[in-house]
Amino acid sequence: MTAPNALSLGVARGGVELKQFFRERGSVVFTFAFPAVLLLLLGSIFDQGPIAGTTVTGGQVLTASFAAGGIVSTSFVNLGSSLAVERDDGTLKRLRALPMPPVSFFLGKIVLVVVASLAELALLLVIGVLTFDVALPSDPVAWLTMAWLFALGITACSLLGIAASSLARSARSAGAMTTLPYTVLLFISGVYVPLQELPDWMARIGALFPVKWLAQGFRAALLPDHMAAGEPAGQWELGKTAVVLALWCAGGLVLCLTTFRWRSALTR
Amino acid sequence: MNDAAIRVRGLRKAYGNVTAVADLDLDVHRGETLAVLGPNGAGKSTTVQILSAQLPRDGGAVAVLGADPAKADRRFRSRLGIVSQTAGDLLELTVEEVVRHFAGYYPRPRDPGEVIAEVGLAAQAKRKLRQLSGGQRRRVDVALGVVGNPELLFLDEPTTGFDPEARRQFWHLIRALAAEGTTVLLTTHYLDEAEALADRIAVIADGRIRAAGTVAELVDDREVTVAWEGGSKTTDTPTALIAELGAGYAGEVPGLTVTRPSLEDAYLRLIGQEASA
Numbered sequence: 001m002t003a004p005n006a007l008s009l010g011v012a013r014g015g016v017e018l019k020q021f022f023r024e025r026g027s028v029v030f031t032f033a034f035p036a037v038l039l040l041l042l043g044s045i046f047d048q049g050p051i052a053g054t055t056v057t058g059g060q061v062l063t064a065s066f067a068a069g070g071i072v073s074t075s076f077v078n079l080g081s082s083l084a085v086e087r088d089d090g091t092l093k094r095l096r097a098l099p100m101p102p103v104s105f106f107l108g109k110i111v112l113v114v115v116a117s118l119a120e121l122a123l124l125l126v127i128g129v130l131t132f133d134v135a136l137p138s139d140p141v142a143w144l145t146m147a148w149l150f151a152l153g154i155t156a157c158s159l160l161g162i163a164a165s166s167l168a169r170s171a172r173s174a175g176a177m178t179t180l181p182y183t184v185l186l187f188i189s190g191v192y193v194p195l196q197e198l199p200d201w202m203a204r205i206g207a208l209f210p211v212k213w214l215a216q217g218f219r220a221a222l223l224p225d226h227m228a229a230g231e232p233a234g235q236w237e238l239g240k241t242a243v244v245l246a247l248w249c250a251g252g253l254v255l256c257l258t259t260f261r262w263r264s265a266l267t268r
Numbered sequence: 269m270n271d272a273a274i275r276v277r278g279l280r281k282a283y284g285n286v287t288a289v290a291d292l293d294l295d296v297h298r299g300e301t302l303a304v305l306g307p308n309g310a311g312k313s314t315t316v317q318i319l320s321a322q323l324p325r326d327g328g329a330v331a332v333l334g335a336d337p338a339k340a341d342r343r344f345r346s347r348l349g350i351v352s353q354t355a356g357d358l359l360e361l362t363v364e365e366v367v368r369h370f371a372g373y374y375p376r377p378r379d380p381g382e383v384i385a386e387v388g389l390a391a392q393a394k395r396k397l398r399q400l401s402g403g404q405r406r407r408v409d410v411a412l413g414v415v416g417n418p419e420l421l422f423l424d425e426p427t428t429g430f431d432p433e434a435r436r437q438f439w440h441l442i443r444a445l446a447a448e449g450t451t452v453l454l455t456t457h458y459l460d461e462a463e464a465l466a467d468r469i470a471v472i473a474d475g476r477i478r479a480a481g482t483v484a485e486l487v488d489d490r491e492v493t494v495a496w497e498g499g500s501k502t503t504d505t506p507t508a509l510i511a512e513l514g515a516g517y518a519g520e521v522p523g524l525t526v527t528r529p530s531l532e533d534a535y536l537r538l539i540g541q542e543a544s545a
Contacts, residue, residue, distance in 0.1 A: 099346035
């Protein structure tokens with residue numbers, strides 16, 4: 001008999017990760033449902049007919065921006081907080097002692113993030129379609145744009161989440177280490193509040209981080225082209241978006257490789 | 269070489285400037301059950317974690333199943349079973365899901381259903397770990413330690429929180445594994461557990477092995493206490509002393525007791541050694 005291979009173990013890990021995620025009320029409510037509830041709230045508040053000079057409502061803009069915010073939650077917040085908990089409660093220590101290649105563990109996390117993020121994106125789009133009359137794009141190019149934004153976005157944010165989990169001293173501080181930057185970034189990246197309404201300095205800071213570009217990209221894919229005029233550069237800047245997200249992927253990977261730990265002080 | 273499951277010489281480990289293990293030597297033979305006894309902070313868990321390839325060591329020579337655990341690969345890890353101290357993970361999964369999942373890591377696992385029955389959780393197989401008592405959750409840990417069909421099983425205080433019946437059941441399981449040839453290294457606070465399960469006992473204190481051997485070897489048989497109304501004396505010739513006393517009293521010696529030292533006496537003497545040195 002041979003040892004199970006790394007790929008099949010990774011798939012098995014993914015199954016277990018998903019079961020644990022969707023059975024844990026805290027993660028479902030906080031990570032998964034939170035963006036949807038906020039979209040319903042904010043969308044309903046700002047959905048007072050088309051925005052001046054456009055054919056698009058506030059609810060539709062928010063749906064596109066929240067698509068980005070939602071997958072940041074299911075990647076960055078999800079991994080950042082869950083890994084810190086798993087480091088404290090002995091999960092990682094137990095797994096590390098198993099005859100499992102570390103790559104299988106991370107494959108399982110990838111399965112978790114991809115499935116949870118796809119479900120989140122679908123949930124937000126369904127809310128947009130049903131509540132704010134969002135028209136899903138008929139152009140395959142727009143779907144392709146969403147696909148690469150999704151891939152680059154969850155990769156960068158997952159890596160940053162893993163790195164953030166290592167910064168947290170314990171599971172208790174992990175919530176703060178991920179939720180605070182997440183919430184701040186959603187404010188300064190044009191998700192909760194349109195970029196034009198932000199003070200210039202705030203928008204500039206937001207533009208250093210991936211969320212701004214991810215949200216702008218989703219607006220490019222989901223909103224009509226004339227809406228590009230409302231963006232800071234007056235255009236969608238998809239090429240620049242790809243570059244910024246790719247750079248954050250590279251930076252996030254370096255941070256992960258240099259900070260990842262299987263143990264915390266508690267589980268030594 | 270072939271009959272040594274574990275061979276340790278001069279093992280050292282410190283956390284910062286706190287020494288956990290200082291110059292520890294230990295041998296565990298293949299197929300034997302060795303219990304490591306020692307007070308809290310003596311270095312039991314640290315030693316187990318180093319031997320089971322969960323912690324790097326600072327120094328010393330270590331061979332576990334003929335390999336260096338510091339260079340553990342998957343094949344090596346698949347030959348070990350580990351029951352660590354308390355973990356609070358996997359709460360949302362059922363007993364069956366967890367044991368089945370963990371069996372999937374090993375090349376020759378035991379049957380998950382059988383393992384669940386052996387640890388006495390057949391009735392709780394469909395329950396989530398969150399819904400189990402502390403003792404039941406500990407049994408899940410034991411199930412996860414043995415489901416891979418290990419050659420060498422590490423048990424770090426495995427029965428903490430067990431009720432007496434669960435402990436008996438657990439002893440039965442470990443004896444069955446040992447009878448099949450599994451080598452077991454067990455740390456425990458309970459002297460009766462060590463006495464019930466172990467072929468040999470190693471007493472550890474302050475990061476060093478104080479003594480190792482069978483119960484008979486550890487307990488100093490020559491220090492028998494003879495007590496009677498009017499005095500007591502420790503001797504290695506109790507029969508002669510009693511004959512002498514009997515002659516002196518011209519009949520029954522009032523309140524006569526003869527006490528051979530117990531493992532507990534030997535243990536307390538061994539761990540107290542440092543304090544009096």
